[in-house]
Amino acid sequence: EYEETSRVYLPGGFPPAADWASPLPRITLGNLASTLETLATGGPDAFYQGEIGASLVEDVAALGGLLSMDDLRAYSASLDVVEPIAYRDAAVYTAPVLTAGPTLAHALSLLETSQSADTPLGAEAYGCLTDALVQAYEHRLTSLGDVDDSVAPSSTTHLSVVDAEGNLVALTQTLLSVFGSRVMLPGTGLLMNNGIMWFDPRPGHPNSMAAGKKPLSNMCPTVVRRSDDCWFALGASGGRRIMPAVFQLISFLVDHQMSLHEAAHTARIDYSGADLVTVNNSLGEDVIDHLSASHSVQPVFDSVYPSYFACPNVVGHDNGNATGLGAAFVTSPWARAVPA
Template identity: 30%
Template sequence: MTPTAQPRRLTSTIIIALAFSVPAWAKSPLASGSGGAVATISAPASQAALAILNKGGNAVDAAVAAAAALGVTDPFSCGVGGGGFMVIYLARENRVITLDHRETAPAAFQSSAFAPGGKAMDYDTAIASGMAVGVPGTVRGWHDALERYGTMSFKQVLAPAIKVAQDGFRINDNFVALVKENEKKFAMFPATAAQYLKDGKPLPAGTLLRNPDLAKTYRLLAQGGVKAFYSGKLARAIVDTVNQPPVAAGATARAGRMALADLANYEARWRQPVRSSYRGYELVGMPLPSSGGVAIAQALNILEGFDLASMPRAKAEHLYLEAARLAFADRNAYLADPEFVEAPVQGLLSKEYAARRRELIDPTRARHHAEAGDPYPYQQDPSVPLRPAASGKARLLSESAHTTHLAVSDQDGNIVAYTFTIESWGGSGITVPGYGFILNNEMTDFDFSGPHPNVPEAGKRPRSSMSPTIAFRNGKPAFTIGSPGGSTIITTVLQTIVNHIDFGMPMPQALDAPRISERNGLATSIEPGFAGSAQARALEGFGQRWDASVEEIGAANAIVFNPDGTVTAVSEGKRHGVGSALVQKRGH
């Protein structure tokens, strides 16, 4: 759904050289004011966005600047070796458009790659390999966003990130914990080990970490633009690294089959967003191949039939879990890359279909597992006439929980909600030697075996759960929300919306509340400290059950557009080392 006309740029300006610094006071998860705003998980990234806004850049320029800085400070969750989804609100045109720059399977990729002989291979073995690497889309996405809707060049927006990569930043306890979690994988690949390990162990918190190789990569993009990534020496280095992963003595990693043509032919996609309504709000999210927009809309459509605000909290949260369970049953059965699968999106978004699904919920008792429904009778689009073949059960943990999300708005009212990733913590673990960035393992987001809409195919984009969302009320932006977390992204965004709209929580409290994630598994995922709490015991009264393994769920970022014209940027108050929210001061 590419726009037929080239839209005009949002504004124009002359940019002078950037001065960039990260003051100690920058790391605050909450900020309010009347200018542009940014919320990320990283102080240098938020400062990068603010620097661009202060130089006259718009929200798109600032979002790319923040994303580039996140590639330095949060290299295990995102970077130029991956891909993502961007939702852009154009204030002057009162229009939302989405940019899909998800990774694609190389042309030589085979559907049986992860199931040789019909048996699915070990997941960890699949991740740490060249065959797990999809064709990266991040740089193409940044270029297309800047070219169509930005006002600045790569050279201008990458300047803050180049400085952070060159001068370094102090790593925190969270960074160290992520390295420790990936010691074994990182040790397999010498370039990764050299950057993040010392004598096989994580660097201590407080270490000043520089990445001159990544600074070099960003300078190549600043000088040569998008072509510098998808052709030439850098493209050759990516292909060679994928096809012959450089490993440490005694280590082995399966080779990929990527060609220079895969990089040269990569295209991002401009797509029309998913639109839905909930209690007077219009919610605008990401379409396929992200399943997030559809699944969140369906779950909210189911919940809309219950007066959650008038119920005891435990009963309302029980209904939230059951609605998520039903939405995930359908998500797992039907959704995948729209260029390969005719998914019944209209049926899944139908309020009438939601009413039928709602009838399956027992208000007093958990279901524990839901079967997929039949949205086809509610499908008005005649181009989707057939039901797919029966699908096998999707692996609940087939999508790792590690990504990053950022939110930016500018003084003109433009908004960017952007989620991008390299998939697992540390992606494939493979750093491109001499270029300082880790390659994704996005191919493991496919279901390893079928029949299933999300099985691997050459050129296909694996299904995602990334859910950058913008909410409107009375035609004006109300808030934007998004999170990392693999398949828990959907429940994090869904639960935050319910907390904010139904329970009346201010956005900081809605973000900080304990997260419970039901994805139609045998047990619901919970965070540390939740088990045994009064909230948990109350839900156990409805038969809800908890997964024995616990970890933080998501690291959300939001911006609230207040009725008085001010904005409030909100990041995590406790998760992932606490986030960074900034708002421009008057005069910029």
Template identity: 30%
Template structure:
């Protein structure tokens, strides 16, 4: 249970497979900026003296783009869940919400994971009294987990206001969140505290249902979300690497990791240069997702090293619309860890849901709306606050998010579903798990728990579990290397989970992140 990572006030992204029809569905439930989100909404600080924001962009005065009322964008999660249920569900919304209502009302025993995330967020949340009252004990301390020789056991964490909100949604449907009493409570509270989301912004929100982005990789078909997720970028990575014999180089060999790092760096450089909301700029999506463009990028890689320059690619010759007027790229510095939830579900009929949901940072904006129990996102942080860039702030613009839910098919038969929390590290985690299964033939748990790398700029971050000889060989090839040791509160290499369907044996095989609380349940 991760109420600090995701919730009704956040974003959600879905790739789903309907076994009865063979249809694959994607839902983009990105947060959307309110009408009042103009480019001059935030006062920018000097990056040379005031530091940078969580995504490496210019920081804002009072950290207003990342914490508090002006950091909030219109949430898409409720609309996404309701649309998914309407399209593929077999139960009513009221029935589906019964377990969630019970969990919110009766509570759950606090574990070390909940305790630790609350504790590290205390100083940030103390500016918001109702949030403190919702998530902390009356004396302002976190609810405690079970301790050694603790006769009383762990505290139970309850969310009574949220339980009532869920009951209202169960009775009246998602409309009550966007156009009814819940939406009115949200808008009123934000108006009273300097927020910019209004009832009109909530009423105008729509989840985007689209056909999947399909790519072919080593004879398999991979379904992603295009446009506002990580799908386009991971597709570019896979397309580039499809021209190299990774299996022949060996799993996690220095030669293979060199190529993987090169593809990651190229795809991220293109992401920062070209990706944003396609409703606001000409975006070469089809080109970036194409095998033809990947051939051109692949030619820039020397398999023996040294690494290529961190140059932006030129997808416009592969774009049907031609070359438009240029828009400044967003900044591409390494981002800090982010906080998200990912669920991978396969049922007995082999229907599949890969769902990534997020509030943004821990506890989102830090704001819980009184009377609702809803924790609101800090979706403004997903936009570059510097005006005039491809992913800058603009009214009604949708966020470019790192969520990368995916399903992999053998022909028309799905056999792997996966995704991850972890900010921009999500993309490289999903990419490498696909390599581990498709290229190297690893089992599901081994594919998820194997050491990974991450390269979104000039530095290759390498898991400390990799052999020293491998790390030093990658360094000797000319890469700047940072060795990272993952622990239970870090997210240097994301927190993926996955399910493999073994059709021949008639079983499901899970893969769980070994450093975090992650659970596989089958029945």
């Protein structure tokens, strides 16, 4: 059905496989290398106004799609100054507008009023975390028109980076579903996303589809400054489950003063709007029973597939001793923490 995608990823009609004593085969991603070289020398203009864009428009038209150079030229990235959100004695900087950032801010505000800062991490604390997520998602789903993109595996990647001088970056990118739309364009080697699924297909709703409109997404790249002058950059992949993961990591780091390593390895719950609280079994019967008293609860074990929780990573920098740190979701084979 997708000729170029099949040619690249299914040589001979099958996924590439190695003999038991042979090295793993390599996949050459069409013309992607040439496209990246052109971007490196020509910058964004090569994409939105130049040869990459022209090739992209030509290939989309050949496949029956509707895209023009005028569409590409009309696009511009928005560069925003993010105002900090005060959470207890920390400052939280998160993505604004059509992301999960506003819902994260709402959940943190709810948690700050419902749970004292010295509440130990146990059944009561996880109850407060859950209640804040339930209320925040109720507002998100009724007022913002969020569409569930977490029911299937995704192609989202989150990178958190810190350098020796303490500069931090939290970057999330996505094709949405696995392999996005599954359409690879032969001229550029680019896989096209299927982000149109983020829109509400019903007219007259906050997230309804319209010309020139951007959809609501679940990405939530965030930077946190703790009162001890430790800085953290974090985010995750995992659709609707992204924000609950970032939310809990912030609570672990700020409310419970955990180290980055401790926070990354602490078991989490997930509530992302499906009227079901997913609870890591390692949290124990006290937490499960406490949450079951007021919510529908699904206890689960850590699993590679299906994945019940978002896959976060976090880096930090301690300005006191100029130390850089990093940690990734320990149960995911796709997560990495790498020193450079």
